[in-house]
Amino acid sequence: DADVTQTPRNRITKTGKRIMLECSQTKGHDRMYWYRQDPGLGLRLIYYSFDVKDINKGEISDGYSVSRQAQAKFSLSLESAIPNQTALYFCATSEVGGGGELFFGEGSRLTVL
Amino acid sequence: DAKTTQPTSMDCAEGRAANLPCNHSTISGNEYVYWYRQIHSQGPQYIIHGLKNNETNEMASLIITEDRKSSTLILPHATLRDTAVYYCIVRVNTGNQFYFGTGTSLTVIP
Numbered sequence: 001d002a003d004v005t006q007t008p009r010n011r012i013t014k015t016g017k018r019i020m021l022e023c024s025q026t027k028g029h030d031r032m033y034w035y036r037q038d039p040g041l042g043l044r045l046i047y048y049s050f051d052v053k054d055i056n057k058g059e060i061s062d063g064y065s066v067s068r069q070a071q072a073k074f075s076l077s078l079e080s081a082i083p084n085q086t087a088l089y090f091c092a093t094s095e096v097g098g099g100g101e102l103f104f105g106e107g108s109r110l111t112v113l
Numbered sequence: 114d115a116k117t118t119q120p121t122s123m124d125c126a127e128g129r130a131a132n133l134p135c136n137h138s139t140i141s142g143n144e145y146v147y148w149y150r151q152i153h154s155q156g157p158q159y160i161i162h163g164l165k166n167n168e169t170n171e172m173a174s175l176i177i178t179e180d181r182k183s184s185t186l187i188l189p190h191a192t193l194r195d196t197a198v199y200y201c202i203v204r205v206n207t208g209n210q211f212y213f214g215t216g217t218s219l220t221v222i223p
Contacts, residue, residue, distance in 0.1 A: 004156075035213075042200065042213035043157065058210065090156050101147065102211055104156025 003027045004105035006091050012111045019078040021108045023091030032074035033092040033102065034058075034066060043090060049074055050096075081112040117201045122218040125195075131188040133217050135201030138182045144204055146177060147211070148186045150197040157200065157213070160186065191221045 004025045013019055023032065030051050035043040045058030047066040055066060063085060067075045078085055088109050092102040118136040125131040137146065147162040161168055161175045163184075168175045174187040188195050200216040 033210075037154075040215075042215045045210050045212070048210060059212075088154055092156070101159040101162065102149075102157070103159070106156055107154060109154075 002106060004091055004093055004103055006089075006105040006108045008108060009106065010109045012113065013081055014113050015082055017081050017112075019081050019110065021076045021089055021091075021110070023074045023076070023105060025072050025074075025091075025093045025103075027093050027095075027103060028071075029093035029095045029103070030071065031094045031096065032068065033094075034064075034074065034076045035090040035092060036060065037088045037090065037107075046076065046089075078110075078112075081110075083112045086110060086112045116212075117203055117214055119199075119201050119214065119217045121215070122220070124220050124222055125188075125191045127193060127221050127223050128190055131191040131195065131219060131221070133186040133188075133199050133201075133219065134183065135185070136183045137201070137203045140181050140203050146175065146181075146184045147202045147204065148173070148175065149200045149202065149213075150195075151200070151216070152194075152197040160199075191219075193221050193223065195219065196221045 007022045033048040034046040037043045044060050046064050048056050049068045052068050065077045088107050090107050091105040094102050145162050145164050148160040149157040151157040160172050163175045177184045198216040198218050200213050202211050
């Protein structure tokens with residue numbers, strides 16, 4: 001089983017619908033992140049959380065919200081999806097010490113019609 | 114965190130060394146250089162990181178210039194499975210975020 005699991009892996013929805021992408025991890029890391037990737041572009045940070053009570057905005061947080069339900073779970077919500085939120089979304093985790101490297105999930109592909 | 118500049122794309126013959134450059138001329142003394150790669154649309158994979166000394170692991174070597182303004186990731190014997198987008202990132206290792214640019218698209222040619 002993957003250390004960082006994202007659900008759903010693929011989702012097609014309509015404009016105006018509420019969508020939640022979920023991420024769970026078994027690595028025991030405190031830090032969790034949500035990134036967005038558009039075709040041909042690098043990853044852009046949406047939100048990040050350093051522990052259950054900590055939520056921080058990234059580069060492109062407008063139109064998104066997050067919830068850190070537990071150390072192992074970090075959800076991304078689109079309250080009212082719009083077509084330009086069509087993208088590939090990645091969840092990632094990292095530990096506080098060590099090299100600080102990120103460990104990514106397999107991605108959630110979202111299409112908003 | 115400092116910004117990085119990488120070539121958009123590179124080719125490498127299978128079995129040869131792939132040398133991927135990265136410029137980070139505004140790097141600060143406490144910022145590390147990290148390399149990740151992304152194969153197709155999979156989640157990015159950590160490769161290696163370093164501060165000022167050269168580093169080597171089972172995947173690659175990282176060569177950082179003495180002035181730390183640039184670095185090179187070396188894949189010693191490239192295979193077709195190394196075809197991917199490679200991202201060079203600089204950040205403080207206790208820092209908040211990784212900022213990914215557009216990376217270098219490496220194509221390994223048979």
